[in-house]
Amino acid sequence: MPAGTSRDRHLGGSDGRRRRPRGTRLGLLAAVAGGVLLAGCQVPSFGAYRGSTPQAQDAFKLWQFFFIMGLIVGGIVLALILWSVFRYRRRSEAIPRQTQYHTVVEIFYTVTPIVIVAFLFAFTVITENKVDATPKADVNITVTAFQWGWRFDYPQTGKSVAGETLQDPVMEVPTGQSVAITLVSADVVHGFYVPKFNFSRYALPGVVNHFNFTVLHDGLFRAQCTQLCGLYHSLMFFQVHSVPPAQFQAWVHRIGRGAPSVQALKNQLDAKGPGG
């Protein structure tokens, strides 16, 4: 690119110095491609949960991809800033060359990000369709969020569980079986959020939300309302308990039908404060 080389000089650096970042960038892009293939194997978690549902693991892989891309692009920009700052600190009172435009470079740093965005978007849509899919599931649960607690109804058996704030109600689910959640709100906007499922969804008055997940291993998962919902928002906890299917069936048959109503729990909270 002879035209480009001659213009490079106007940026104040020598040709060799100008080229290095560009070569590095291409090399790193190749590394990303490799990184994507390896994602989920040995790549670090970068602070996020690897996920306890297939949906969560898909979202986690997307997170790794975005994080690596962020490291590369952010790293290049950071390096360029630091280089400029240290290399071009003022050493004399001479007035530097007053360069204002460099069309080739400008086109390069406009087009490259568009290509990167195309990759980010493609991977996003693929993951999103997996995470958001709601096929027919083994167990249905209707979750009602209210100020300030949760009620879990199992319409297939007519059983339910409910509790407010510090009572920390537990939603039992069978491990390895698909669960379809129907999420509604009894009053204001709440957020259904299970950190290790890498997922949250609003409980939005006037809207019925649906989503599915399959818990991959037994365990007790802490969960919490994420959307500010008033006074006791800070205490609006619940848990998801994943147990083997047989144990789940036994549990469903064991519990009574007498879970307190949403209104009863609200009254109790008003009268006695959080946790009764």
Add this chain to the structure above:
Amino acid sequence: MTDVVNPALAGTGTGLPHVTDDHAETGHEAHGPTGILKWLTSTDHKVIGLSYMITSLVMFYLAGIMALVIRAQLATPGGALNLSFAQYNTLFTMHGSLMLYLFAGPFAFGGLANYIVPLQVGAPDMAFPRLNALSYWLYLTGSITMMLGFVTASGAAQFGWVAYPPLSNAANSPGAGADLWIMALVLTGFSAIFTGVNLVSTIFYLRAPGMTMFRMPIFTWNMLVTAILILIAFPVLTGALVMLFCDRHFGTHIYTVAGCHIAGHPGLPAACGVPVLYQHLFWFFGHPEVYILALPFFGIVTEVIPVFSRKPVFGYKGMVFATLSIAALSTGVWAHHMFTTGVVLLPFFSLLSLLIAVPTGIKFFNWIGTMWGGQILFNTPMLFSLGFLFAFLMGGVTGVMLASPPIDFFTHDTYFVVAHFHQVLFGTAVFAGFAGLYYWYPKMFGRMLRDGLGKWHFWLTFIGFWLTFMPQYYVGLQGMPRRVAVYPSNLGWEVWNQLSTVGAFMIGLGFFLLLVNFVVSWRNPIPAGDNPWDAQTLEWYTTSPPPHHNYTHLPPIRSERPTWDANHPDARTIRHGPHANGNAKGNGKPPPGGNGSSGGAGDEVPVG
């Protein structure tokens, strides 16, 4: 100010818009009242701009103190200050409201833009000086109205700075504090709209001879685009809030669901009104608002970096088009705040949000290109501008992550988002905002702020910034929701929160040093002269502070940096390719009055 001829009228016809009929002489500040009466009655854009900046800085310090209280509370899982839930909810609501509505916006487009834009385009004042005064007084009234919530029986608003119904309706948020909050935003919203009208008119109609659109400084360009965004976004917010007020008091059901039922879910309220409508309207305002709070600050660093690198802005026209693209895209991304509602078209809003990274990236490369090959000095304004670059880079990278719905699903409403938007807004409104304050303070007062104290201010703020917000990304990914006054003690979040608290208090100390700097620099003034930074744009050509109606004479304006051209006639901008020779003959039509085509760099154009 009886002597103010409507500058818009003066500008038409004469071809010299900065000329008013009786201002041939210099130093006529004595015409108007002085002292407190001057501040109360002035229609001078410089006085109004300073009023805006002082008021918004008061709001900034108040909101900052609230932030320190919040951080102190979160130092232990059970709440170190033992604040009640209601107190805590009030604190973060008012912290966010003050910072976003009463500091960041008004400081930039009420304060700096008011002061600087007329100077940068060579105008004697804003196009509508009285409307400008009305804007300020509406803003002040609105600010006081919001703060009055604290003295009502039920306390100030507690529903977060976004005020989603049904939480913000009369049943869930009774009391005058919430109403005062709503009315405050209506008042300040009108203030912003009027300022927007004024800025657009000033920039379109009051530019000096030779100041073509593509010779305007980037700060002025960004303020023009910001003003247009204000005109798009703020009326929507005002409308949304008026409807919320009607729901609260006049029995409308625009955002309420009481009285109807969803088929198959008896007992559950359903859509009579539509609560999620408010979220759409709010974020249709809210996302352009994010750029209303960013573009002016991009403009500031685009002024500072060239001056301290002794170079022109790299890729000037690309910068302008990047700003226009950001503005255009920002009106189509509002629902990325609503990915977890389950009722928005995810791919559309995801793609547009991701695309904003492209023009933002262009800006980054332009800033780097400006420094590249320069002679960089690290005075306080430059340090704060570099702080902005690092902060906004981090906030931008995490912003790209949040634009992807599956990632947003597990970070939405957690501390990850808190860290993200604080890095973005702290990067812009604080780092870039105070870069602007240190940069233009000499022009406003004719005296310098102390550079040594400024550097202490910067380094405390910079280190405190990373210490405060990086741990928040991590606890957010670990599942800590935002807006909680207490958190479980068995999850290992305590140490991260304590780091964050230490960082916040470092920032607090930094800003205490700014107050010290104000006092020291005022008591023992160091005269600034007209152009202490060897700056490039028109405002540095006039005296510091500028006289009434700003200019007694203007330099010829043949590029986007007339002051530089006048001071460095041998160091003209180098252009290549399609831009070649643009500086030799000018790239716009000859300005009215014929001044642009005459003589060398030294000839001045007399005013009046």
